[in-house]
Amino acid sequence: MAKQVSITANELETTDRWEAQMRKGCLEMAVLASLWRGRLYGLEILRVLERDSQLVLAEGTIYPILNRLRAEGLVQSEWVEAEAGHPRKYYQLTSAGRERATLMAKTWTQFSAGLGCLIEPVLKREEVEQSL
Amino acid sequence: MTSDAQINDYLSRLRKSLSGMTISEREDIVEEIRMHVRERLGESQANVESILAGLGPADELAEQYRTGLLVQRAQKSISPLVILRAALRWATTGVEGFLVFCVALVGYVTGGSFLLLALMKPFFPENAGLWVGPGQFNFSLRMGATMTNPPSPVHEVLGWWLIPVCLVLGSLSLALTTKLLQFLMRRFRWKVPRIGAVHARPATMAF
DSSP, rough: OOOOOOOOOHHHHHHHOOOOOOOHHHHHHHHHHHHHOOOOEEHHHHHHHHHHHHHEEEEHHHHHHHHHHHHSSSSSEEEEOOTTTEEEEEEEEEEHHHHHHHHHHHHHHHHHHHHHHHHHHHHHHHHHHEEE | OOOHHHHHHHHHHHHHTTTOHHHHHHHHHHHHHHHHHHHHHHHHTOOHHHHHHHOOOHHHHHHOOOOHHHHHHHOOOOHHHHHHHHHHHTTTTTTHHHHHHHHHHHHHHHHHHHHHHHHHHHOOOTTEEEEEETTTEEEEEOTTTTTTOOSSOOOEEGGGHHHHHHHHHHHHHHHHHHHHHHHHHHHHTTSSOOOOOEETTTTTTOO
16 A cells, blocks of 8 residues: 655745755756857746756746856857847857756756765655555 | 826836936836837736736836845945945845844954954054953954053053954955855855745646
């Protein structure tokens, strides 16, 4: 018989908060990575993040982040006349931005691999409990 | 209110809240948000209310812009005013920011006091100094008749050397506080800008 694991609303809330913090911490890397293949405008970046990383941002969040990244010299922007009938502000990585994105991706991979070893037994235990 | 009027109202509130930025910075931001709204309006099932709600209140959006830029500017600036403003903004985001603001305040007030004392010495040579006596060792400006009759065991020891000593100590305090604050801002930069909601898709784990 499967074991019932009761999770209280409080525990769920704590986990949600932790997950939200983790996602916030990764936002800068995610935005830089979304621009890796070429220039995009704000709404496209939101869609790419949603499609490729399942990060769904509040729409107003992306623009201040892009503005800060531009001020830091990690991305550059230009207004381009679009077929849509109105101009779009496109962003692309600068060389400093590419370096930062590479560094962050490497750090993330190492961190995630290290942590993966640590949490492996936790996940295995979960699988065993579910099969019972 | 028509759709255009709603958009213009939102954008004018945003423009007003982006105080402290140059006109071109401000207009660039307003124009980008205007284009975002137009782009979203072109999508199916989108209406102005839901698009503007998705952007969040205009003053909160402006706040995110200002905080991000102020902190970024403060990481490079050596102006105590810029750094104090950034620390003050940080202080509104939590305990960590409040502690940093306290450190900034103590550091800058100490530095400023030393410099002020050096400036006061030429004007009040008898009252500004390093006072030493039984159980006492402090730099201060003494006013009134406390130093006159009867002679106090507390006496001034530096004389005119007070000026260079205070100038050096004041400059050091200001420089060290600035460096420490810039280090803390770089160290904790993830947490400084107030970032809006980040959601996962229901029933998915992205990482």
